[in-house]
Amino acid sequence: MALKSTIYKIDLNIADMDRHYYQQHNLTLAKHPSETDERLMVRLLAFVLYADENLAFGNGLSEEDEPDLWQKDLTGAIERWICVGLPEEREIRKACGRSRHVVQVLYGGRTADMWWAQNSKAILKLDNVTVINLPDTEQLAAAAARSLSISFTIQDQQILVSYEGGSFELEVIRLKEVE
Numbered sequence: 001m002a003l004k005s006t007i008y009k010i011d012l013n014i015a016d017m018d019r020h021y022y023q024q025h026n027l028t029l030a031k032h033p034s035e036t037d038e039r040l041m042v043r044l045l046a047f048v049l050y051a052d053e054n055l056a057f058g059n060g061l062s063e064e065d066e067p068d069l070w071q072k073d074l075t076g077a078i079e080r081w082i083c084v085g086l087p088e089e090r091e092i093r094k095a096c097g098r099s100r101h102v103v104q105v106l107y108g109g110r111t112a113d114m115w116w117a118q119n120s121k122a123i124l125k126l127d128n129v130t131v132i133n134l135p136d137t138e139q140l141a142a143a144a145a146r147s148l149s150i151s152f153t154i155q156d157q158q159i160l161v162s163y164e165g166g167s168f169e170l171e172v173i174r175l176k177e178v179e
Contacts (some may be wrong), residue, residue, distance in 0.1 A: 001075035003033035004033070005031055006033075006146065007024065007028060007029070007030055007070055008027075008029040008030075008144070008145075008147075009026075009027075009147050009148070010025075010026075010027040010028075010029060010044065010149075010150065011024070011026055011028055011148065011149040011150070012024065012025040012026070012048070012150055012151075012153075013150070013151040013152070014048055015062060015150075015151070015152070015153045016051065016153075016157065017153075017156075018154055018157065019154065020029065020149055023052055025051070027031070027047075027057075029044065032147055036082035037142075037144035038107065038137050038138075039084060039085070039107075040144060041140045041143065042105060042107045042134060042168070043057070043069065043084050045105075045134065045137075045140065045159075046068065046082050046084055046105045047069055048152045048154075048159075049052040049153065050069070050071070050080060051081060052071055052114040053072045054071045054072060054079075055069055055080070056068070056069065056070060056071070057069055058070050060148075067082055067083045068082055068083050068084045069079045070099070072120055076098040078098055079099065080099060080100070080102075081098065081100065081102045082105065083095065083104055083105065084107070085105075085107075086108065086111065086112060087104070088123045089119045091103060091122060092119075092123060092126065092129060096126055096127075096129060099128070100128060101128050101129075101130070102126075102128055102129045102130070103129075103130045103132065104123075104130070104131045105134065105173075106131065107134040107135075107137045107145070109135060111135075111159075112135070116131070116133065120175070124176060127178070128177060128178055129176060129177040129178065129179045130174055130177050131174075131175040132175065133172075133173040133174075134170065134171070134172060134173075135171060135173060136170070137170075139168045139170075140161065140170065142165070143161065143163050145166060148163065149164065150162070151163070157174075159171075159172060
């Protein structure tokens with residue numbers, strides 16, 4: 001018998017002073033049986049960093065040819081393709097052909113650093129890819145709850161996360177940025 005996804009209800013507040021984006025979102029996220037709390041929360045952070053009324057969660061782990069998040073225009077063309085984790089470089093190249101802008105969000109500390117060291121030469125040649133590294137996501141993972149009220153405040157590329165269990169700052173390292 002196949003395991004089912006776990007549903008998370010998230011009341012999300014975003015105050016992104018860098019982009020002048022201030023919104024509240026009531027999200028329902030499905031956590032794949034093989035997904036960790038850390039990965040789920042990194043997907044949520046990716047949503048926060050690129051929040052837009054047209055940004056939606058994809059099937060991610062459940063569907064091989066879909067990103068974790070994507071933003072489509074009115075014609076259905078993919079404007080932004082966002083993936084979380086440490087994929088093979090060819091998967092990023094494939095996404096580049098399908099989307100105007102690809103965002104790869106790395107996490108996992110030293111493992112992510114080793115992935116970047118192995119793949120950076122090829123990825124730096126791609127024009128439409130942004131690569132972000134989240135070196136410390138343990139506190140973010142600890143905040144995960146099936147019913148969660150959480151706020152993200154972004155100013156000068158600094159992120160303050162507040163929830164019932166407290167608050168903490170997150171570091172985002174931009175390894176490659178689309179101009």
